Amino acid sequence: LLGMEPDDERLADSLQLAYEAGMEVLFVPKGEKAEHPNSVKLLLKKGKRKLSVTGISIGGGNIQISELNGFKISLSMGTPTFIIVHQDVPGMIAKVTNILSETNTNIGTMTVTRESKGENAIMIIEVDDPQVDDTISKLTQLPKIDSVNYFD
Template sequence: MDVSVFEVIGPIMIGPSSSHTAGAAKLARIAKDIVNASFNRVTFGLHGSFAMTYKGHGTDRALVAGVLGLYEDDEAIADSFELAKQQGLEYEFYEINLENVHENTVKITFLLEDGSNYYVIGSSIGGGQIIITNMNGFQTEFTAQYSTIMMKHYDRYGIVSEVSAILANSHINIATMRLNRNARGEEAFCIIDTDDIVPYDVKECIEQLDGVIQVQVINVND
């Protein structure tokens, strides 16, 4: 049986819990990176165990810390409420019942400065590891363990092969690729995990492809 050392000793973190504290902070931080836009209010819909124990385990402070960009080993997590106040960030926690998800799941909704909303649903699955299962209505399985390209585009012939060619020409190896679409010919969402860092010029090349709406890159060592 393959067991990660992180599942045995846990990540470097501010406690008390790798799932409820470290995982929550990472989850919220990655959600912030996915949104990649200015926001002034965040709501946290807490499901399952998160809803029952979030105050005692510091999940609330960890989630706020994450959307502020703090990492899970940052001692300032304990002061995240005060930091949010200083930055003018409003936040709210509420209970939610989500179907077919892990017990440590949260729906994070960002109110953007342009007046629109963007939500991310994700779970803290143990040992500080996370999985993002929904990005503003698009179903996915994003673990933030690889450098990742997230591409919103129109569902048209050849666009995925064009992206693959750009990566191949840049000597970037694809680890996994997942594609979801609302309907044939309409908007689609593609997530590509890579074994290599994705440089900014590669992101620009993908953005210039016909049919691409938006590209976001998250490099794991950023």
């Protein structure tokens, strides 16, 4: 959230830096058993936008994302990746991939899954050399798109 690398000397002051950046940070211990001893669940809110992410520290400054907005996923960071939550409707995959083509963004891998027919679905798209701002702008304008997130 603050754009720091794992070896950033400012990490010790990250809570103060988050506060200065206008972020409210709350630690809420939970009684249930975590899927991994080094896991954390983040609930992020800004205006009407909400994002829930569960991540695992796997050592060496590396993390793995295991849940996004209730969808179980397995995402290792380090590859440019778009994560798009949308309504499961005919033609949605074509509309998204068309925008990626228009912005000259090559798809490396793509996974699509849904809760059930016509309900929420998620696309996880690993890409090469994305035009991030232009692509996100166009994707968020599509009807039936709930959220567009980008991880690098």
